[in-house]
Amino acid sequence: MRPDAVPAPTVRRLSLYLRQLEAMQEGxxxxxxxxxxxxxxxxxxxQVRKDLACFGQFGQPGIGYRVADLAARVRTILGADKPRNVVLVGAGRLGSALARYEGFGEKGFRLVGVFDEDPDRIGRDVSPGGDLVVRSMDDLAAMVSEQNVRLGxxxxxxxxxxxxxxxxxxxxVKGLMNxxxxxLKVPADVTVSxxxxxxQLEQVSFQVGVLAAGGEGP
Amino acid sequence: MRPDAVPAPTVRRLSLYLRQLEAMQEGxxxxxxxxxxxxxxxxxxxQVRKDLACFGQFGQPGIGYRVADLAARVRTILGADKPRNVVLVGAGRLGSALARYEGFGEKGFRLVGVFDEDPDRIGRDVSPGGDLVVRSMDDLAAMVSEQNVRLGxxxxxxxxxxxxxxxxxxxxVKGLMNxxxxxLKVPADVTVSxxxxxxQLEQVSFQVGVLAAGGEGP
Structure with a gap:
């Protein structure tokens, strides 16, 4: 199956399979x-067999999947087998917390730059190791080009x-997490999530109200 | 239409309509x-007319919707017309940033407690105004009960x-943002998002790879 024909929920589950397989490998x-x-x-x-069949046969009947092989294969499909450089723009509280968020690194993402327009934030350290300081937006284009950054x-x-x-x-940059x-309005070759x-919290709150009302209308 | 019969994408758009209407009201x-x-x-x-029709008629032909009335109505549907108390568990970097995230307050959520098991974090201030300190997990149940908290x-x-x-x-607690x-495994009357x-970043990265490959398979 062509990658662009793979249903979005399947792609989402691939990330979850990979997380699980990595935990099994560690164990x-x-x-x-x-x-x-x-x-x-x-x-x-x-569901698992159907999802993985989208990308060819991996398992052996009666034995199952080899954890290391399957993890490596899913990593390749997701592009997670090579480090992917990321820049972050906006070093307020949430941005600074995300700059330090270990989850991205665990997935093979490498944050190469943090940018802000506010002179008070430029130069401030936002990494645990002290090797990532907030830079001026003027440096953004050069960094994206030099470090071959595709994600922002x-x-x-x-x-x-x-x-x-x-x-x-x-x-x-070709992919944005907003x-x-x-x-946001972006060209057709750019993905935004x-x-x-x-x-999201409002959605949860709405569902809580619906369930509390026993599914009856207002 | 019964609230539990309203499609999830419609509910999601209601939040977006509300944000837009509030901006228009301010303007x-x-x-x-x-x-x-x-x-x-x-x-x-x-699409807009169809979404809003799920909840009854609001607009007048040739005139449209009264911004203030529609905003108030959508707020009521979403339950956003009354403050909703929230607790947060886990006061690490991301948790601390979320405790200070203004977006929740703007939507009418009120963070009434932040909890952690780590003695080093208990007692630490996590609010801009200094009126919210990290509390022990031992205090969680009492706070949820006293403050009538339904969201965590x-x-x-x-x-x-x-x-x-x-x-x-x-x-x-009946709704969780995880x-x-x-x-997470929860009872049927509890909602988890x-x-x-x-x-999410991995999904964006995958799509970038798909688009870069011109939609061709690996």
Whole structure:
């Protein structure tokens, strides 16, 4: 199956399979069945087999999957087998916390630059090791080009998010993770994933209200 | 339409409509057409009318919607017309940043408690105003009960997330926003929304790879 024909939920589950397989590898497990892998993620074994079949055959009947091989294969499919450089724009509280978020590094992402327009923030250290300081937006394009950066994280207020996105795209970034509470307009060859934390909490809150009302209308 | 029959994408868009309407209200706009509201969010006017029709008629033909009335109505539907108390567990870097994240307050959420098991973190100030300090997990159940808390944010490592979820649910929390990179098992009357930031960035990265390959297989 062509990667662009793989359903989005399958791609999302690949990330979850990989996390699980890596945990199994650390635990010294060498083979895993689709049933075991599914049980760990609350999925049926049929779903697991179907998802992995999108990318060719990996398992052996009666034995299952070799954990290390399957992990390596999923990593390759996801592009997680090579380090991918990332820049982050907006070094406020959330941006600074994300700059230190270990989860990105564990997935093979490498944060190579943090940028802000605010002179008070430029020069400030935002890494645990002290090797990442906030830089001026004037340095953004050069960094993206020199470090071959394709991914950008936007943590600025809604009012400046589109301008920041435009600069990232102009510099050559092709994928954006947008924490600003506003939609972004980008060219067709650029992917945007919006993360609006307040909206997500509002959705949970709405569902809690629905369930509390026993599913009855207002 | 019963609230539990409203499609999830519609609920998600309600949050976006509300954000837009509030911005219009601040800008002094009194009426808005479905076309204007849609254009601001990259939606068709038909989509806007269909979404809002799920909850009854609001607009007047030829005039459109009264901004203040529609905002108030959407706020009521979302339950955002009354303050909703929230607790947060896990006062590491991400948890501390989320405790200070203004977006939740802007949506009418009120963070009433931040909890951690680590004695080094207990007592530490995590609010801009200095009126929110990290408390021991021993105080969690009493706070949830006293403050009538129905929503919890989990920012602990994957290894302890299920135990934290169990304690929140036992205390009476009905909706969870889970930042730990692991699925949670909860009773049927509890809603969980998982926010795995590293997985989301991995999804963006995968799409960038797909688009770069011109949609061709590996």
């Amino acid at each position: 010294g497990k060498s083979t895993v069945s689709s049933r075991e892998l599914g049980a760990a993620l609350d999925l049926t074994d049929a 994280i936007i943590c600025v207020p809604a009012s400046t998010a589109q301008a920041v996105a435009d600069r990232l795209v102009a510099a050559g 924490f600003a509470p506003t939609p 919006g993360v609006d934390l307040a909206v | 002094g706009k009194s009426t808005v057409s479905s076309r204007e509201l849609g254009a601001a969010l990259d939606l068709t006017d038909a 944010i989990i920012c602990v490592p994957a290894s302890t997330a299920q135990a934290v979820a169990d304690r929140l649910v036992a205390a009476g 930042f730990a990179p692991t699925p 998982g926010v795995d930031l590293a997985v």
